[in-house]
Amino acid sequence: MADVATEADKAGVETPTARVVRSFIQSYAAMMGLVVLVLVLLLAIFAPYITPQNPYDLLQLDIMDGRLPPRSESMTGMTYWLGTDDQGRDMYSAILYGLRISLLVGVSSAFFAVLVGAVLGLVAGYVGGRTESAIMRLVDLHLAFPAILTALMILAILGKGIMNVVLALVIVEWATYARTARGAVLVERRKEYIEAAECLVIPRRRILFRHLLPNCLAPLIVIGTIQVARAIALEATLSFLGLGVPVTEPSLGLLISTGYQYMLSGQYWMSFYPGIALLVVIVAINLVGDQLRVALNPRSHS
Amino acid sequence: MSQALLQVEQLSTAFPAINGAVRVVDGVSFSVDRGMILGLVGESGSGKSMTGFSIIGLVEKPGRIDAGRILFDGVDLTTLSPEEMRRLRGRRIAMIFQDPMMTLNPVLRIETQMVEALRAHRSISRQEARRLSRDALGEVGIPSPDERLAAYPHQFSGGMRQRVAIAIALLHRPDLIIADEPTTALDVTIQGQILAAVQKLAAEYNTALIWISHDLAVVSHIADNVAVMYAGRIVEHGTVAEVVHSPRHPYTAGLLGSIPSRNRRGARLAQIPGSMPSPHSLPVGCSFRPRCARADRQCEQMPAMIPSGAESLHTYRCFNPLSQKTQ
C-alpha cells in the first residue's frame, strides 16, 4: 500500500487554470488594468443607453452645434460634456461609439488571426519536413513587410469598411501567431510526456490536440492580448490615414484624425479626448497581458 | 588552542511567506578548522545549499539570515556590510557551484574572467595576472593552458568547465571553499578526476572545504567530518567513521540503509516511508517524527544536539537514538 504516508499536499484539487488565476491576482497593476477593461467593455456594450445622442445617426446631428467647447449647451438643452466635433457630434457619445468599433475590430481581428496562425503553426511544428518549411517561409515573407504597408495595400484593393479592415488586420497579424505557435510546439514536443504518449501508441491527431495544443496556448494567449492592443492602434492609424472606417461611423482613430486639424487653433477636445480613451484602453490591455505572461509562465511558480 | 577557521553558531535563514517567515535553515551550528574538510549531507529541501549561501552571503532577497553568528577567523560575517563581504568573497572565501556556468560568463574568454578575478583583489599587472591564471589552469589539470586561456566557456566540456571554476576559486588561495554539489552533474569518471584535483589542491594549500552533497558515498571518501541535515537542522555530526559506522540518528541510519550498495544484492532496500516535509509545514516537535519507527511521546518536543559520549564530538539530535556500535 501507499508508503507515502505523510505528504504535505496543497489542499484539494488545484487546476492549472486556478493556479494561473491565483498568480494573476497578485499584481495590483494588472488587476487595475482588468477592472478598467471590464469598465470599458461595459461602457461600449451599453453605449446606446448611456449616451444622450447616437453620433452615427445623421438626423440627430446639427452642424450648427459643431466645434463647441466642453460643457456647452445644445439648443435642445443637452450638455456637451466633452464638446462637439466639427460635424456636431457630442464627443462623449462619439467616443463611446467609437470604442465599440475599435474593440470590435481589435478583438475580432486578433481572434481570427490566432485561429489561422495557431493552427498553421501547430501543424508546422508537429509535422515538420517540407510542410514546416513551406509554412515558415510564408511566415517570413509576411513578416518582412511592415504591417501598415501590407494593410494599406490590402485596403487599397478592397476599399474601406469595417469588415475589410478586420480582414486586412487578420492577414497582417496571423504570421506572428504562427511563428509563436510553432516555437511553442518545438519546445513542448521534446518533453517527455509527449514521448510517453507516443510510447503508449496514442494516435498522432490526439497527441496534437489533447496534449500539445493545450500546453502551447500560454504564449498564444499572451501574444493575443498584446496584439489586440496593436490591432486597435493599427486600425486607428489606418483610419487616421483615411483608409479605415467610413467617415459617418468614426472609430477612435478617425475621431483623432479629423479633430487633429483643429488642435492648433485651440480646439483640442476633438482630438484629445478620443486620444486619451485610446491610450487608456491600450495601456490597460498591456498591463493585463504583461501579468498574464508572468502568470502563465510555469517557471515563475514556486 | 587554535581557533577554528569557521564557527557557525545557531545560524537561521528565513524567507517571508504568507503566514510569517519560514525558516529553511534553523539553528545550524558547526565549526571547520583550517585544512579540514566538512561534508554537509542532506536531501533536497534539507537546507544544505542555503547554509552554504548564507555563509558566503549570497542569500537572495527577500530571504535573509535572521539569527545566529558566522565567525570567520574571529569576525562575525553577519555584521559585515555588503562591501566588506564582497572584499572577503573570492579572496578568503570562495564558492564552487553545481553548474559551472554560474561562475563562468559565457561571453567572455577564460583569460578575461580569471585576470579580472585576480585584479579585483590584488593590484598586479595584466601580464602577471595572466601568468598566474595560466599556472592555475595547469594545476587543475587542463592541458595546453595557454591555448585554453583564449577559449570561451562553451568550447569546454562539462568536466573542464568545472575545473576552470575550481581554478578560479583557488586563484587567491582562499582559506575556505564552499562547494555546492560540484560533481553531481558530472559523469563518474570525470567526477573521479575532479575529486582527485580538489583533494590534492586542498591538501597543498591547507584550504578548508565545506562539501555540500546529497551523495554520502562521495562525502565519505573526501571529508574528515560530516554533518547530516534534515528539514533545515543538523541531526547528526561527527567524523566520517563515526557517522557511517555507527549512526545514532534514525534518519542517518535510514539514509545509509537506502543506499543500494549497503544492501544485499537483489533484496528489498531498507526504505524510509514518506518524504521530507517542506519548511512551510513542519510537524510539531522533531521534524523526522512522522517517518520515524522509533518515535514516541517525547518526540513531540524538538530534541537538542547531544554528544554521543562524554568526550565525544559525535553529536546527534534524537531522544531515541540507535545504540552505539562498538568497534
Add this chain to the structure above:
Amino acid sequence: MTTPTNDMASPPAAGAGRQDQSVRPPLWELRGISRTFSNRQDVVSRLGMKLNLIKPPAKVHALDSVNLTVRKGEVVGLVGESGCGKSTLGRVVAGVLPPSSGELYWHGKALSTLSGAERHSARLRTQMVFQNPFASLNPRMPVSEIVAEAPRVHGIIKGGRAAEQSYVDEQLRRAGLDPAMKGRYAHQFSGGQRQRIGIARALAVQPEFLICDEAVAALDVSIQAQILNLFMDLREQLDLTYLFISHDLGVVEHVSDRVAIMYLGRIVEEAAVADVFERANHPYTLALLQEAPHIETRKRRFSAIKGELPSALNPPSGCYFHPRCPHAFERCRAERPVLKNIAADHKSACHLNDRH
C-alpha cells in the same frame, strides 16, 4: 564490490535464483542496431550539397551496431556515462525512435515481418518510465486522465465510467498512491509521487516489458529506495521484464540480473551481474568500478583515469576507449574489437583478451 552489511548470507539473491536464464525465451532481441543523428537540412543546404558547395553535416553515431538480448523475466541493466547511447537504445526498443539500420526481434520474430496489429501489440506491451518527473506528465491533465487515457483509447477497459474509475484506482494503488488524489494535477505532487504516477500510467496498458530510463536518477536517495522497491515488487507481482538504464552503478548492481556496459554507442562488456562487478574484464568497466564512490569509513585517494569523454561527432579510431586506456597497444588504434565470449555468458570487446 558489495559489502553486504545487512545480511550474512552471500549472493545469489532473488534474480539469479530464478531458473537458468538461457532457457527462458527472448523478449526483445537487437541485432546490429545502429542509429545516427544529423541536423535536418533544408532545401537550400541540400542544393548546396548537391553542387558540392557545402560539406554534409556531421553525423552523431549514437548507436553503433549493438547486439543485445533481453529474456523474459530478467532485469538487464544498461550502464554508461553521458553520450554512450543508452537512452537512445531505450527509445529504439520502446519504438519511439526507429533505428538507422539493424533489426529488432520481438518474441523471436523480426519486427519488419510483423503485421500492423502485431506491431501495435509489441509497442503497447513495451512501456517506458522516464527520468524527469517534472516533464514526463502532462501538466494540463488530472492524474486520473493521465492514467486512464491510453487504456481507454486502446479498449483495454471494458464498461463505462465506473469501470474506468475503478481501474484507475487499482493502478494508482499498485503504484503506491492514494486514489483519492486522482483528481489533482501533476504540479501538486512531489518528484517521487510523480514517478509513481508515471509508473501507474505505464502499467495501465498491461505491459510485459518495462524500460526504466534513469527512472530514479532525479530522486533523493530515500525516495529512490522506495521506487526501486516498487520496481522489484512489481516484477514479482506482474512477472515483468526490465531494461534498466542508469549511470549509477550501485543501483544497477542491486536490481539487475545481467549488466551491459556501453561506451560511445557500443556495448563493451556484458555478463551476469556478479561477473561484471566481481570479475570485470574490460578496462572501461574496471575504470568505472574504481571511480564509482561507495560508502567507506576511511578517506581514499583518488587517482583518476585520464582524458575526457570523446565527442560523439568525432570518435577515435579502432577501439573507442583506446585514448584513455592504460593498456592500449597498436591494434587498439587500428581495429575495432568484437564483443565476444571470454567465459560462459560473459562477453567483452577488448583486444587484450586475444593476447595470451
